[in-house]
Amino acid sequence: MLGTLIIVFREVIEAGLVVGIVLSVTRGLAGRMPWILGGIAIGVTGALLLAIFAGSIASALEGIGQELFNAAVLSTAVVMLTWHNVWMARHGREIAAEIRTVGKDVARGSRSLAALSVVVGVAVLREGSEVVLFLYGVALSGHDTVIAQITGGILGLVLGAGLSALTYVGLVAIPPRYLFAVTGALITFLAAGMAAGAVAFLEQAGVITVMTDTVWDTSWLLADSSIAGRVAHTLVGYVDRPTGMELVAYVAVLAAMTLLSRLFAQRPAAASLSGAAAQ
Amino acid sequence: MTRFTRSAAAGADRTIVRLPRSSRFQLSASLFQPSLLGRFTGIVGFVFACAALGLVTTGAHAEDALTLTLKDHVFSPAELTVPAGKAFAIVVKNEDDAAEEFDSDDLHVEKVIAAKSSGTIHIKPLKPGSYKFSGEYHEATAKGVVIAK
Structure with missing residues (x-):
């Protein structure tokens, strides 16, 4: 039962932390709940489908279908997170100012919400399918411990959701003035970690074969397999033995997102000047 | 101004x-x-x-493949010996009725192998040493080690 609890807990916090961050990021955006809940619902449905078709996906494309699928899913999330941060760089100031006036501009906010909805969906999809496969296996084994295992699974789910909720509460306790700076940084690290994850899957598939040497080993300090390691992995993309190419992807996404957000940031003086330039 | x-x-x-x-x-x-x-x-x-x-x-590359069979949540052979410094592949045959995730932090791979099917895992050239792996869903019994010499 404890084993089941830990496995489910581990998968749930990975998806849950992403949902928690997205919830805090979208604070003040009207109509966010349908998008986020929609993302979760699509993720859960997708996870069930993914679990059913796990075999055929795995054997697709000369046996590397699963790796390519995972890499594609992660890359999609990276693009969506980048898009959101760029959008936030443009409109974050207004939202921070209007955070109390709910329902100000649904139409404008929905673009970014759609992007984050996809991010929530893929996070739930990936971790959810593992939970489904695992619990299905437990149910199949038909031992007399099945009830205990299912109980463990449910407890893991509740604990994982609880930890994610705490993250959310912690994040929204940050004053609005700083909230977007903090969540913007969180999203950037989240995306960089996902990009490195996509590279790891491509290395595993044998698609990327250059710079695959391990750069350092900090497993003695914080192991990937530990709960703390998992949380660090989800939040900032921590890997105890990263390869060269993973580091390249990580730094590249970090730099690209920072640069794009700067590039598209709306400066306060811009409005008056564009008027002058038009004359 | x-x-x-x-x-x-x-x-x-x-x-x-x-x-x-x-x-x-x-x-x-x-x-x-x-x-x-x-x-x-x-x-x-x-x-x-x-x-x-x-x-x-x-691009792609040629490599040797080793077969690992999973039955009753146990890997056999539990110990794989490979030459160090050479890329290789592990073909995991899952003969159980439940899916298993081949998971190794040491080898830096994770792959779900569906029930009654097999999956190929590509491993980069390894430095001499031992690399633990396990089946994440049944860690108590499904475990083994790759030894690179």
Whole structure:
């Protein structure tokens, strides 16, 4: 039962932390709940489908279908997170100012919400399918411990959701003035970690074969397999033995997102000047 | 400052007008205006095209394959010996009725192998040493080690 609890807990916090961050990021955006809940619902449905078709996906494309699928899913999330941060760089100031006036501009906010909805969906999809496969296996084994295992699974789910909720509460306790700076940084690290994850899957598939040497080993300090390691992995993309190419992807996404957000940031003086330039 | 602004409004040579830094930036940015979404998509598309090009050039490679069988949540053989410094593949045959995730932090891989099916895992060249692996869903029984010599 404890084993089941830990496995489910581990998968749930990975998806849950992403949902928690997205919830805090979208604070003040009207109509966010349908998008986020929609993302979760699509993720859960997708996870069930993914679990059913796990075999055929795995054997697709000369046996590397699963790796390519995972890499594609992660890359999609990276693009969506980048898009959101760029959008936030443009409109974050207004939202921070209007955070109390709910329902100000649904139409404008929905673009970014759609992007984050996809991010929530893929996070739930990936971790959810593992939970489904695992619990299905437990149910199949038909031992007399099945009830205990299912109980463990449910407890893991509740604990994982609880930890994610705490993250959310912690994040929204940050004053609005700083909230977007903090969540913007969180999203950037989240995306960089996902990009490195996509590279790891491509290395595993044998698609990327250059710079695959391990750069350092900090497993003695914080192991990937530990709960703390998992949380660090989800939040900032921590890997105890990263390869060269993973580091390249990580730094590249970090730099690209920072640069794009700067590039598209709306400066306060811009409005008056564009008027002058038009004359 | 006020003087300069007035001359700008009168249509005087704008290059000598000292605009605030951010405003100057905004002027140049407006030259390639379209929409924010359009520009963003363009940049992202370019990055992905570069990445795809990089992938094609890295290409595939030949490697030896070792077979690992999973039955009753136990791997056999539990110990695989491989030459160090050479890429190889592990073909995991899952003969159980439940899916299993082949998981190894040491080897830096994780792959779900569906029930009654097999999956190939590509491993990069290893330094001499031992690398533990396990079946994540049945860690108590499904475990083994790759030894690189």
